[in-house]
Amino acid sequence: MKMQIKEFAEFTGVSVRTLHYYDEIGLLTPAFVERTTGYRFYDENSLLRMQEILFYRELDFSLKSIREILSSPNYNKSKALNEQKQLLMLKKERLERLIFAIDEAEKGENVMKAFDNSEFEKYKAEAQERWGNTDAYKEHAKKAKNYGKDKWNNLAADMDVILGEFAACMKNGNTPDTEEAQTLVKKLQSHITENYYTCTNEILFGLGQMYVADERFKNNIDKHAGGTAVYVKDAITHYCNK
Numbered sequence: 741m742k743m744q745i746k747e748f749a750e751f752t753g754v755s756v757r758t759l760h761y762y763d764e765i766g767l768l769t770p771a772f773v774e775r776t777t778g779y780r781f782y783d784e785n786s787l788l789r790m791q792e793i794l795f796y797r798e799l800d801f802s803l804k805s806i807r808e809i810l811s812s813p814n815y816n817k818s819k820a821l822n823e824q825k826q827l828l829m830l831k832k833e834r835l836e837r838l839i840f841a842i843d844e845a846e847k848g849e850n851v852m853k854a855f856d857n858s859e860f861e862k863y864k865a866e867a868q869e870r871w872g873n874t875d876a877y878k879e880h881a882k883k884a885k886n887y888g889k890d891k892w893n894n895l896a897a898d899m900d901v902i903l904g905e906f907a908a909c910m911k912n913g914n915t916p917d918t919e920e921a922q923t924l925v926k927k928l929q930s931h932i933t934e935n936y937y938t939c940t941n942e943i944l945f946g947l948g949q950m951y952v953a954d955e956r957f958k959n960n961i962d963k964h965a966g967g968t969a970v971y972v973k974d975a976i977t978h979y980c981n982k
Contacts, residue, residue, distance in 0.1 A: 741783055741784045741787070742771075742781050742782075742783055743781065743782050743783075744779055744780065744781060744782075745759055745760075745770070745779070745780040745781075745782065748782040748786065748787075751787075752787070752790050752794070754790070754794075759780075762793070762803075763780075763889070764889045765803065765804075765807065765889070766807060766887065766889065766892035767793065767803060767806065767807045767810075768786065768789055768790060768793060769892070769893075769896070770782055770786070771783040771785065771786050785955075785956045785959065785960070788956060789810070789956075792806075792810060792817070792820075793806055793810075795821075795824045796809070796824070798828070799824065799827050799828065799831070811884075817954070883935065883936060883937065884936070895935050898931060898935075899931065902924065902927055902928050902931060903961050903964055903968065903972070904964050905924055905927075906921070906924050906961075906964070906968055906971060906972050906975070907964035907965040907968040907971075909921050909924060909971075910965065910967065910968060910971045911965060916971055916974035916975035916977075916978055917975075917978045921971075921975040921978075922975065922978070922979055924975065925944075925972075925975050925976050925979040926979070928944075928972075928976075929944050929979075932944075932947075941979075941980045942980075944976055944979070944980060945976060945977065945980040947976070948972065948973040948975075948976030948977055948980075949973065951969045951972055951973050952969050952970055952973045957969065
């Protein structure tokens with residue numbers, strides 16, 4: 741699937757201006773931009789990302805919070821969806837309570853308790869804390885606080901170069917445990933530490949697993965060459981188990 745920005749906007753119900761803004765703040769960037777025309781294109785991974793964003797927006801999360809949650813190193817999509825479902829159920833119950841309260845208010849009844857949203861807000865705060873309350877998350881939020889669009893684009897480009905080097909290393913016949921591959925793992929770890937958060941071996945190992953388990957990451961890495969994601973994961977695993 742490949743859509744130009746206007747088509748993607750119509751499909752998702754989000755304005756083109758909003759998509760430009762999401763790109764500007766690093767929340768949702770196009771899958772690629774055609775160099776000669778500047779046209780922005782979105783793909784299936786873009787759609788999955790947008791779905792996650794829209795769920796959070798429906799739950800009244802700020803754009804800043806959404807970006808921090810989705811970029812958190814401990815973000816688990818499956819668990820997050822379950823949390824979102826619970827929050828939406830609480831929101832649904834509140835709306836039903838308010839609808840009933842309108843009927844009671846028409847009868848002259850005191851319905852102030854119907855406006856109590858404390859349970860929803862408490863669950864929301866707890867869920868957000870579970871998704872992002874780690875030292876790595878806090879460090880990432882602090883480092884990325886003043887990152888602009890150019891900075892995010894440069895970081896993404898630097899990461900892409902490293903992944904391309906992994907692909908070239910694999911094509912040259914180097915197995916994941918060779919010095920060449922292990923040097924690239926160290927380079928990847930340093931890049932993450934310098935620009936996002938302290939990437940311990942434990943965190944690095946988890947990232948390696950995610951590169952294969954999450955189709956979005958796997959597809960993005962394998963664009964360099966089929967099997968690159970698994971190669972990176974295996975190289976990271978060897979590095980962390982030395």
